[in-house]
Amino acid sequence: MSVLTNLIDGFATAMTLTNLTWMIAGAMLGTLIGILPGLGNPAATLAILLPLTLRLPPTTGLIMMAGIYHGAKFAGATTAILLNIPTETSSVVLCYDGHELAKQGRAGPAMGMSAISGFIASTVGIIALTFAAPLAAQLAVNFGPPEFAMLMFFGLLLVVTLTGKSPVKGLISMFLGLLVSTVGVDIFTGTERFTFGSVNLYDGIEFLILTLGLFAVGEVLVNLEKKRDKVEKLNAPKRLRDYLPNMADFKQSRMAIAIGSVVGFFIGALPGGGSTMASFVSYAVVKNTSPHPERFGTGAIEGVAGPEAANNSEAGGAMIPLLSLGLPGSASTSVMLAALLLYGVQPGPLLFTNHPEIAWPVIASLYLGTIALLVLNLPLIPLWVQILRIPYWLLYPIILVLAVVGAYSVRGSIFDVYLLMAFSITGYLLRKIEVPATPMLMAFVLGPQAELTVRQSLMLSNNNPMIFLERPISASILVIALIAVVLSTWGRRRQRRRASAAI
Amino acid sequence: MRRADVVFGVIVTVLGAGALVMALYMPFLSATTPGPGFFPRLVASGLVILGLMQIRQGFRPLAPEVRPVGPVSQLEKTVHGKASPREPGKAFLARRPLIVLAGYIVSVPLFGVLGFVVTTTILMAFLLLYVEKRRNLGAYVCIVAIPVATWLLFVELLGMELPNGMLHLGMLGI
Numbered sequence: 001m002s003v004l005t006n007l008i009d010g011f012a013t014a015m016t017l018t019n020l021t022w023m024i025a026g027a028m029l030g031t032l033i034g035i036l037p038g039l040g041n042p043a044a045t046l047a048i049l050l051p052l053t054l055r056l057p058p059t060t061g062l063i064m065m066a067g068i069y070h071g072a073k074f075a076g077a078t079t080a081i082l083l084n085i086p087t088e089t090s091s092v093v094l095c096y097d098g099h100e101l102a103k104q105g106r107a108g109p110a111m112g113m114s115a116i117s118g119f120i121a122s123t124v125g126i127i128a129l130t131f132a133a134p135l136a137a138q139l140a141v142n143f144g145p146p147e148f149a150m151l152m153f154f155g156l157l158l159v160v161t162l163t164g165k166s167p168v169k170g171l172i173s174m175f176l177g178l179l180v181s182t183v184g185v186d187i188f189t190g191t192e193r194f195t196f197g198s199v200n201l202y203d204g205i206e207f208l209i210l211t212l213g214l215f216a217v218g219e220v221l222v223n224l225e226k227k228r229d230k231v232e233k234l235n236a237p238k239r240l241r242d243y244l245p246n247m248a249d250f251k252q253s254r255m256a257i258a259i260g261s262v263v264g265f266f267i268g269a270l271p272g273g274g275s276t277m278a279s280f281v282s283y284a285v286v287k288n289t290s291p292h293p294e295r296f297g298t299g300a301i302e303g304v305a306g307p308e309a310a311n312n313s314e315a316g317g318a319m320i321p322l323l324s325l326g327l328p329g330s331a332s333t334s335v336m337l338a339a340l341l342l343y344g345v346q347p348g349p350l351l352f353t354n355h356p357e358i359a360w361p362v363i364a365s366l367y368l369g370t371i372a373l374l375v376l377n378l379p380l381i382p383l384w385v386q387i388l389r390i391p392y393w394l395l396y397p398i399i400l401v402l403a404v405v406g407a408y409s410v411r412g413s414i415f416d417v418y419l420l421m422a423f424s425i426t427g428y429l430l431r432k433i434e435v436p437a438t439p440m441l442m443a444f445v446l447g448p449q450a451e452l453t454v455r456q457s458l459m460l461s462n463n464n465p466m467i468f469l470e471r472p473i474s475a476s477i478l479v480i481a482l483i484a485v486v487l488s489t490w491g492r493r494r495q496r497r498r499a500s501a502a503i
Numbered sequence: 504m505r506r507a508d509v510v511f512g513v514i515v516t517v518l519g520a521g522a523l524v525m526a527l528y529m530p531f532l533s534a535t536t537p538g539p540g541f542f543p544r545l546v547a548s549g550l551v552i553l554g555l556m557q558i559r560q561g562f563r564p565l566a567p568e569v570r571p572v573g574p575v576s577q578l579e580k581t582v583h584g585k586a587s588p589r590e591p592g593k594a595f596l597a598r599r600p601l602i603v604l605a606g607y608i609v610s611v612p613l614f615g616v617l618g619f620v621v622t623t624t625i626l627m628a629f630l631l632l633y634v635e636k637r638r639n640l641g642a643y644v645c646i647v648a649i650p651v652a653t654w655l656l657f658v659e660l661l662g663m664e665l666p667n668g669m670l671h672l673g674m675l676g677i
Contacts, residue, residue, distance in 0.1 A: 178546045186539035221600040393635040412664045451542040
């Protein structure tokens with residue numbers, strides 16, 4: 001019960017007027033900065049506002065960071081749903097159904113569901129963190145390179161289940177993403193790979209450039225094919241009640257929220273798990289367990305609820321490796337780790353013993369951050385949705401300009417703007433020939449870590465690939481991944497047979 | 504035969520083969536560690552195989568549509584899983600996106616010369632006046648206001664860098 005007492009003490013510390021004020025300010029600033037391209041991912045937003053938080057006392061500063069973190073995450077969902085621009089990797093999956101819902105005039109319910117499912121999942125996350133932290137930490141430390149390699153393999157195999165009509169096209173998209181992810185200097189040996197001698201490619205290609213080109217500009221170019229009067233503006237809700245999810249939406253999403261909450265927490269608890277993996281795996285599991293998987297990708301509300309639930313409960317899980325092992329699971333938690341170190345607090349097994357006045361209020365504030373989001377941003381959804389009321393002839397030039405700003409801001413290089421153009425053309429052509437761009441982006445995100453962990457594993461075993469089967473956890477993940485693919489393929493074949501019979 | 508699918512398969516095969524040739528120059532395995540060519544060779548080989556499979560699929564009749572998951576192209580038109588006949592005389596690539604793309608690409612080198620504000624103003628003018636044929640007061644205001652507002656927000660307020668161009672260096676005495 002001491003854990004529960006500590007958590008209650010943490011809430012008591014976090015819920016002072018000063019702390020709550022800074023947390024709300026953090027959530028607002030995080031949302032405002034988070035919707036801007038180039039600054040949109042929570043890590044960048046946290047990094048920008050870090051100097052501000054460091055002026056505050058440690059507990060207040062860290063509580064404000066929790067507010068910023070949640071604000072930036074919500075902003076990522078906002079731009080993905082409204083404009084099809086995922087400013088962070090974990091928001092990519094929201095483009096599938098969130099943006100489709102926005103096109104159908106249901107942007108408000110999609111955003112509302114994003115905030116509400118996030119709140120529910122955070123509640124699950126905080127409860128799980130309180131009671132299951134020792135168990136999860138024990139499981140997490142048993143994860144070595146082979147287990148992570150299999151987890152990445154699992155993630156990449158799930159891409160197969162996310163592809164559209166043609167698995168071959170989905171796989172091509174995935175392999176293109178993997179190929180793009182290998183560009184740059186090899187971190188093991190320093191060898192140049194596919195750089196063509198250009199210094200600009202030594203550090204590889206940035207996520208934001210790929211995502212802006214494939215999604216934002218690619219979407220604009222496809223929309224421009226329509227006649228002018230047909231794309232004057234995207235649909236915005238007309239009545240106030242249309243801005244929030246209805247009971248039917250909640251009914252459809254309850255399983256997705258439950259699945260997303262559990263999946264997100266456990267992936268977050270893995271050192272290096274990260275919210276991207278959590279949201280993608282959650283989407284795949286929700287889709288594959290749904291009685292109507294064919295609705296996904298066409299505007300299914302549970303396609304928003306599941307990943308957003310995972311994205312938020314992951315934040316609770318991510319605190320386990322961060323606070324108990326000092327291992328950040330994502331870029332955002334890396335910035336939080338930096339903040340802790342700057343405050344002179346060393347995360348590790350002794351943090352909860354030596355600095356309970358910091359550890360528990362931070363955990364409490366992560367939960368309070370989602371409440372702040374719900375209170376602040378839910379009423380503001382009608383305001384955000386007004387973006388859709390901007391006529392398309394004005395909206396698309398703004399998107400194009402912001403894409404340039406985003407691409408240039410990454411490294412201050414015109415070369416990156418040229419890369420943006422190249423990926424924009426690629427994104428447009430891929431859509432023309434019905435190749436889904438999402439597997440490419442997902443493979444690009446997971447590729448480097450997949451390569452790293454596979455190579456580390458083979459180094460450990462003197463190049464013997466049996467290491468992946470000899471270790472029980474990695475073998476189990478491999479078996480689960482193969483079962484998921486077999487089930488998905490079987491379901492696809494069954495549906496094809498039904499479709500053939502119906503003609 | 505679906506020509507676009509076959510052409511796509513050929514492009515993927517050629518790209519994969521090119522990447523494979525480059526990857527062959529990178530060490531694959533050393534005594535105890537996988538080399539830098541390990542992953543690229545696997546990926547490039549996969550692309551070649553998938554490209555060939557795509558070419559083969561391009562020659563086969565379309566199967567019934569199942570599970571349109573992910574961002575399926577908005578342009579897709581299918582009737583019971585079979586592609587609907589293309590509108591007569593309709594080109595594979597439409598004119599309007601190509602014009603926008605051309606203007607967008609041409610603007611990139613100008614950022615380094617004219618700077619962000621001037622280049623973006625020209626780009627906005629091109630898009631609103633030429634492509635969209637909007638010649639009203641609102642359009643003229645947007646052409647100037649959006650680049651300036653973007654500059655103020657990102658550079659002045661948030662301290663980010665955007666291209667200054669040569670004008671900033673005083674080449675034209677500005």
